[in-house]
Amino acid sequence: MNKILIIIKREYLQAVKKKTFLVMTILGPLLMAGLIITPTLLANYGKDNQTIAVLDESGLFSKLNSPNDKSIHFTYVDKDLLVLKKELIDKKYDALLYIPYNSTILGGMIYSTSSLGTGVISSVLAAMKRDLSNEILLNEFNISQDSLNMYIENQTNKIMLGQTFIDKNGEESKKASYLKEIQLVIGYISGILIYLFIFMYCSMVLRNVLEEKTNRIVEIIVSSVKPIQLMIGKIVGVALIGLTQLMIWIISLIIILGIVRSSFPEMFERNNTSIAVSEQMPADYYKYIPSDAQNGINADESIVDNEFVTSLMEINFVYLIVFFLFFFVTGYFFYASLYAAIGGAVDNDTDTQQFMLPLTLPLLLTFIVSQYIAENPDGALAFWFSIIPFTSPIAMMIRMPFGMEAVQSWEIILSCSLMVLGCVASAWIAAKIYRTGILMYGKKITYKELWKWIRYKN
Amino acid sequence: MNIVEAHDVTKLYGDFRALNKVSIAVKENNILGLLGPNGAGKTTLIRIINHITFPDEGEVFFKGEKLTQEHVAQIGYLPEERGLYRKMKVGEQAIYLAQLKGMLRQDAITKLKYWFEKFEIASWWNRKVEELSKGMQQKLQFIVTILHQPKFFIFDEPFSGFDPINVNMLKNEILELKKNGASIIFSTHNMASVEELCDDIVLINKSEKILEGGLREVKNQFKQHMFEVVFTTSHEVELSSLLPEDFHIESITDADSVFTALIKVEHTSANDLLAALLPHVSIQGFQEIFPSMNEIFISQVNKMNPMNN
Numbered sequence: 199m200n201k202i203l204i205i206i207k208r209e210y211l212q213a214v215k216k217k218t219f220l221v222m223t224i225l226g227p228l229l230m231a232g233l234i235i236t237p238t239l240l241a242n243y244g245k246d247n248q249t250i251a252v253l254d255e256s257g258l259f260s261k262l263n264s265p266n267d268k269s270i271h272f273t274y275v276d277k278d279l280l281v282l283k284k285e286l287i288d289k290k291y292d293a294l295l296y297i298p299y300n301s302t303i304l305g306g307m308i309y310s311t312s313s314l315g316t317g318v319i320s321s322v323l324a325a326m327k328r329d330l331s332n333e334i335l336l337n338e339f340n341i342s343q344d345s346l347n348m349y350i351e352n353q354t355n356k357i358m359l360g361q362t363f364i365d366k367n368g369e370e371s372k373k374a375s376y377l378k379e380i381q382l383v384i385g386y387i388s389g390i391l392i393y394l395f396i397f398m399y400c401s402m403v404l405r406n407v408l409e410e411k412t413n414r415i416v417e418i419i420v421s422s423v424k425p426i427q428l429m430i431g432k433i434v435g436v437a438l439i440g441l442t443q444l445m446i447w448i449i450s451l452i453i454i455l456g457i458v459r460s461s462f463p464e465m466f467e468r469n470n471t472s473i474a475v476s477e478q479m480p481a482d483y484y485k486y487i488p489s490d491a492q493n494g495i496n497a498d499e500s501i502v503d504n505e506f507v508t509s510l511m512e513i514n515f516v517y518l519i520v521f522f523l524f525f526f527v528t529g530y531f532f533y534a535s536l537y538a539a540i541g542g543a544v545d546n547d548t549d550t551q552q553f554m555l556p557l558t559l560p561l562l563l564t565f566i567v568s569q570y571i572a573e574n575p576d577g578a579l580a581f582w583f584s585i586i587p588f589t590s591p592i593a594m595m596i597r598m599p600f601g602m603e604a605v606q607s608w609e610i611i612l613s614c615s616l617m618v619l620g621c622v623a624s625a626w627i628a629a630k631i632y633r634t635g636i637l638m639y640g641k642k643i644t645y646k647e648l649w650k651w652i653r654y655k656n
Numbered sequence: 657m658n659i660v661e662a663h664d665v666t667k668l669y670g671d672f673r674a675l676n677k678v679s680i681a682v683k684e685n686n687i688l689g690l691l692g693p694n695g696a697g698k699t700t701l702i703r704i705i706n707h708i709t710f711p712d713e714g715e716v717f718f719k720g721e722k723l724t725q726e727h728v729a730q731i732g733y734l735p736e737e738r739g740l741y742r743k744m745k746v747g748e749q750a751i752y753l754a755q756l757k758g759m760l761r762q763d764a765i766t767k768l769k770y771w772f773e774k775f776e777i778a779s780w781w782n783r784k785v786e787e788l789s790k791g792m793q794q795k796l797q798f799i800v801t802i803l804h805q806p807k808f809f810i811f812d813e814p815f816s817g818f819d820p821i822n823v824n825m826l827k828n829e830i831l832e833l834k835k836n837g838a839s840i841i842f843s844t845h846n847m848a849s850v851e852e853l854c855d856d857i858v859l860i861n862k863s864e865k866i867l868e869g870g871l872r873e874v875k876n877q878f879k880q881h882m883f884e885v886v887f888t889t890s891h892e893v894e895l896s897s898l899l900p901e902d903f904h905i906e907s908i909t910d911a912d913s914v915f916t917a918l919i920k921v922e923h924t925s926a927n928d929l930l931a932a933l934l935p936h937v938s939i940q941g942f943q944e945i946f947p948s949m950n951e952i953f954i955s956q957v958n959k960m961n962p963m964n965n
Binding site for chain 1: 669670703706708709725728729731733735737738739740741742743744752753755756757758797800
């Protein structure tokens with residue numbers, strides 16, 4: 199045990215003292231940021247053209263023009279509200295603007311299945327105000343320009359706009375909008391983290407094992423310690439290097455966020471425009487909105503609340519962090535053992551290629567299908583990918599944020615047990631290959647040869 | 657008492673029999689030469705004794721106990737395939753390897769300083785290994801092997817990469833270790849050094865032990881009854897006509913009228929040869945010629961492998 203510690207210490211200190219460690223520590227977050235930001239940008243780009251169906255029963259806005267904001271298009275519909283809601287759930291439109299007939303109150307309600315981009319509400323409101331003032335200006339009033347302006351301002355300020363979210367079962371609420379996005383982002387980030395960690399540090403394990411072999415120092419070492427101790431020492435040592443790097447990233451992220459927060463406090467405040475809209479909404483407005491959504495809505499509660507925070511609160515982070523750590527660690531050990539075995543078996547870098555492919559492919563494949571897993575986290579594809587130890591660390595992390603409805607407890611237990619079994623199996627196989635391989639030089643290694651080594655008794 | 661005994665050790669790699677019922681014994685305070693052509697199974701046997709690989713059949717005993725991982729700390733092993741971490745500093749690396757042997761850091765440093773001075777590599781303590789010459793790396797490896805002061809050593813080709821001066825220094829160190837009571841397995845292809853250092857030899861060929869015994873005993877066993885006679889003579893003599901048939905002259909050379917003859921003696925003794933020679937020549941030197949280990953090695957290995965004849 200003590201000897202494993204000595205090996206771990208050397209492995210750790212040698213790497214941490216290297217320049218490459220410093221470079222990776224700095225480049226890592228940039229790489230990560232790129233990986234995360236690029237899809238987000240692409241996703242936002244896709245959201246550019248939002249179609250909002252308008253059902254105007256008041257007739258006031260029958261000629262409501264699309265907002266100046268080019269990314270939003272109004273399309274007029276004349277169907278029953280219930281039909282439209284159904285169509286909204288079927289994603290025929292991005293949102294539905296319903297303006298009911300009412301003599302005293304002017305305004306409408308925006309229905310959507312998920313959060314609309316920031317500023318959509320204010321754009322719609324601005325469009326309504328613009329059209330209303332145009333409407334007023336079409337009539338002739340025998341009053342001064344100032345009085346007219348005041349009247350217009352008065353009237354337009356009466357326009358109320360509420361927001362309601364509809365989930366796929368037709369349930370309506372005024373919150374929970376960002377949940378799906380947050381679930382997706384958390385899933386992808388943890389998936390990417392696990393993928394990157396496995397990829398980067400398992401390659402490091404392979405390189406370090408290979409280095410010992412090509413240096414011919416390995417026999418000197420295994421004359422003092424057992425090969426399995428050396429292997430474990432290397433794998434744990436590299437894991438600590440990776441965790442150190444991760445810790446540095448997390449701590450610097452917290453520090454940077456702290457600095458940004460104190461330098462630009464306005465970035466973290468609520469969206470003032472949205473709040474202003476909602477605060478003007480009188481309590482009785484909802485009487486005129488024929489919807490179940492009225493239940494439990496208090497007027498003094500802002501409709502466009504800090505949805506992001508509310509959604510975040512719905513995620514069980516303790517549960518996610520526990521499983522993230524579990525899959526992070528087991529996924530690494532599962533692959534690291536196999537990479538160590540390859541490093542021990544081959545003689546030089548070029549020979550590693552043929553054995554690397556079967557190890558990189560499952561991870562890549564998981565990433566390719568991750569979109570389908572996220573779309574259908576309780577589907578068959580998601581299930582099979584999350585019980586195979588080769589793919590489960592990433593597949594499970596993509597599914598887990600969707601909560602218990604998507605991943606049932608027995609699935610979690612099955613996945614975790616198979617992962618642990620997978621680690622034991624890979625460590626056992628790796629130890630067999632490693633022990634024979636590290637002392638074998640100048641032999642062309644084939645899968646058949648590896649199979650023979652696995653079957654050696656001692 | 658025997659420090660290490662291997663009893664009928666057999667090692668299989670799949671269908672390949674790397675060792676077949678090989679037994680050896682290393683006597684206390686003796687140097688055992690482990691000889692054999694490449695691929696004979698020497699390294700496999702050494703690894704088994706080092707508890708790196710394990711026999712399929714047979715057992716190994718260390719000081720009378722069955723060999724376990726605990727005994728490994730009492731062995732100083734210098735493998736044939738040996739290297740060092742190239743990017744690591746010399747001193748740091750030596751400390752690391754010593755710690756793996758179970759030494760405490762401070763103890764390791766003190767002893768390393770002593771050996772670094774002795775082997776004249778003290779100034780390299782803080783340099784990277786890749787800056788060292790091959791000879792210096794070999795010195796470092798040797799130091800690390802003996803640093804934890806075991807009483808049993810295995811040296812596999814210890815002289816490779818050394819210049820003659822360093823070979824000599826190393827030989828003296830090995831003899832010094834023996835003088836201090838150590839027992840050693842010495843594996844090499846350099847037969848001259850076997851004759852200088854070894855007390856016993858074991859010859860392995862094609863996974864089997866084909867010869868073993870004390871160095872003198874083995875040489876005795878293979879002696880050709882050959883005698884070297886150095887003589888001068890006042891008048892021309894035809895030696896072959898003077899000697900009876902039992903003596904066969906292999907060669908005769910003349911250097912400034914000092915003749916050296918190699919004479920094979922069959923059926924009789926050296927005394928008879930002398931008696932036959934004395935009336936005719938004045939003898940300056942007379943000695944029996946034993947076969948060299950080199951000759952024994954080649955003849956024994958070739959005997960098993962007719963292709964080489």
